[in-house]
Amino acid sequence: MERLTDRILAVADAHPDATALIFRGKRTGYGALARRVRTLAAAVRGTAAPVALHATKTPGTVAAMLGCLLAGVPYVPIDPSVPAARRELILRDSGAQLLLVDDGAPGVRSPALDGSSAAVVVPLGRLEEEAPGGEAVGEPSDIANILYTSGSTGRPKGVLTTHTNAVTFLRWAQDLIGVRADDVVACYAPLHFDMHVFDLFGTLSRGAAVLLLDDRTILFPEAVCRVLREEGATSMYAVPSAWIGLLRSATLADKGLPRLRTLMYSGEEFPVPPLRELAALLPQAGIVNIYGPVETNAVTALVVRPEHLRLDRIPIGLPFGDSKVFLIDTAGRVLTEPGAEGEIVVHTATMCEGYLGDPAMTTASRITVESKGEAYEAYRTGDYGVRDADGLLHFRGRRDGRIKTRGFRVEIGEVEAGLGAHPAVQDVVVSTRPHPERTHELIAFVTLRTPGSLAPAELVAWCRKLLPAHMVPRELRILDGLPHTGTGKADRVALKQMAAVPEERC
Template identity: 35%
Template sequence: MSLYSPVVEAAARTPDALAVRDLTAQLRYGELDAHADTFLTALRGRGVRPGDRVLVWTDKTPESVAVAQAVLRSGAIHVPVPRSNPPGRVARIAADARPALIVTDHEDRVPGAVHAPVAELRREGAHGAPAAPHPVLPSDPAYILYTSGSTGTPKGVCVSHGGALAFVDWACRELRLTAVDRLANHAAFSFDLSVLDLYGAFRAGASVHLVGDTLGRAAEPLVDFVLESGITVWYSVPSALVLMAEYGGLLERGPGALRACVFAGERFPLKPLKDLRRAWPEVRLLNWYGPTETNVCTSYEVTAADLARTTDIPIGSPVAGDTVSLDDGEIVVGGPTVMLGYWGARPQAGPYRTGDLGRYDADGSLEYRGRIDDMAKVRGHRVEPAEVSGVLVTHETVRDAVVLVTGSGLGTRLHAVVVPEAGSAPELAQLRRHCSDFLPPYMVIDALHTVPGFPRTANGKVDRAALGDLLTQGAAV
């Protein structure tokens, strides 16, 4: 079984069933299968071979889904990158992944890389000799998801066909997905939440409804979308649900056809979660946990009993055949959903140490207790502050920089604390523009503070705790 098999099988069973839709276009399973074969022919004609990487830098569209299916059918490795990523960051990803091809639906380019516009691939595939899908093993790599790296450069999490399907098959059983379900896809294709949206839908022969970047940030239209599209399964970071509840009337307007609401990627503040539980008594609410390196490895279902809680809900118990343990408080995950490794680095050997802290509650459910290091979640996206500060120090007015994260959920903010170059006066607006040239939108700084120098620990490292205290006290200007 491969990650491209579900579409092939659904197309054979129900070719006229809806597979994927956005606000302007849709593909039925027979059409999605045919489009994927057309793009497969084009990729083969371009010399793409099994094991190659194909970087797909496009908007979220049904056609980009067909391209991803073609990449998988070629035996190559899919590297999804959202259109919102600027060329500078895509260039760093490309330098690591070394793709045979960058597929685009826009005019931006990465110097030195081979680009293939979607429209050109469509034309080439329509006139080329049909190509058969390449048979893959469960252990073969399927995709690479690039996350923010602690070294200041993006890290590629490489996942196998079998690893992705171990999660997808469990999720289909847990959510009892069937062909009549309609799944929303709120997350970017480069975010591991999208794996359920796409491949869970395809495994069940259901339909997935794509949420673009603009719609994804608009609370009231997003609620309209959920209700008017008849969405039955929703999966997002909690911040999106809080936004929809506070500004889109989500609770007052009711869940519509929704029967399961899943959230992951960050803690769900207790009060809005209780409000959601009260407003939707018949909708299943599930809290899933797992870093990108493991996809989902634990699950907890929120029930009416949780309305009496005074602390955060647990992250639950192991799923999908994984084992989850604590080593000196650190959450360690082993099992089929664990990544193959970081692209270009040594393969993952044994269980994955998450860097997250956990403990068991009185009922034996695992609770999340924060990060061992300073990694943070910004509206559900994992962010290494070092990557942001690495961009800041390339600006002509900045001599050194540290990025701190405050708040949580919708209140999460990235604070840049910078030591200016002599005679310079950095401004927030110019540094935000600079960040936007190299980083995705969620990694652009929210606030700027200048200091003459950083406090240091005894061993010479920047004392981040003391720096945070300076911000709290307003000592940094």
């Protein structure tokens, strides 16, 4: 089994003086990174449980990820801004007993865990000081990481990604993108997002430099553009809303990004008008649309051409590598005729092992597909699409209850569960409203057990304690009662129509 660290450490041993990481203007060489990785691997070697990471975007966190992989210990990246209740849930669900924090990064604060937590906070500096010597490589374990994503049951679910999944994806991505040793690849996405697999491991395995755009810089498009120009970034992979944000930058409009040769996006649909504008501002950069859920990483890819920019919606392309992508009807039959809409299901070597501790959910996410006399185990994406006459796949929507906002997948049921947990709430339905930059905004409709007992602002504050920022509703409307269908269910169609009209504000 090839590990994610194998090629990276081989590069480090062959080219120790080459730049591996760029962070806030400072360079870390491959040799220095490899020494730190081996030290951290020795420190966590033998750990029975996965290791959680306070996933601030720093060289220390990158070294900790690689150290865990080298030691044969899965890592669990946790969003540093996540509410304490959600962080605790992830720690307990994953079984992590250590939460590593990069104490050497300016402005990084250790999360406060109470005495009931199963994990203890360990600064990387202390871990390195106390690391034993000896061989750092641990027993082979194919599980590389556990990435938590929104769950329809009201709980986040842990996706088990293997070394084999990731190495396969990177091999296919290199065939498409072709990262070179002289490249500078900007890491924009947060490290708890699956995009980091390409940004970090795809770059370092080729001897190129990773430009870590720190968590504060990405809040300001002008700052991002300035850093990309100053460091000569040649590639960046980000969600469309991030690229759209950069369109507001005077630096991009006036000076462009002359060294950028590859612009990749994923996570949500890119509205065509701003993509056309971006293509005009960066004429030298190739544009690649990558599609796929976290459970499979990339599934399809499209090199966006001028003819695609003339369409109303950008296609999501052709299958990645050796993947097989099928469209099925409600009976599970494969649809082959152009224009027939069906659910997108995928047979691929990048399909995850399943969901941690939930075999029933793992089974429900898969289906056996019969095609041309062969049977394939496939992952059900919950997305719908069509193929055109040229075989290109076009995205047509998501199954009810699952949407994307700002590049993050959100299960409506989890947001509703969070709101419904408030003791004053009687009933709740969360709907969506299209947004030109964020894809969707969440609009919550709530009824109270006692009318007038709670203000919308109090419920929003409640949400912020339980849910990540991207899952907090943009608007929260308290109603006397929810509309219902003839069968007694909440009328989600009527509520979606209400959500489409922004609430009047004084």
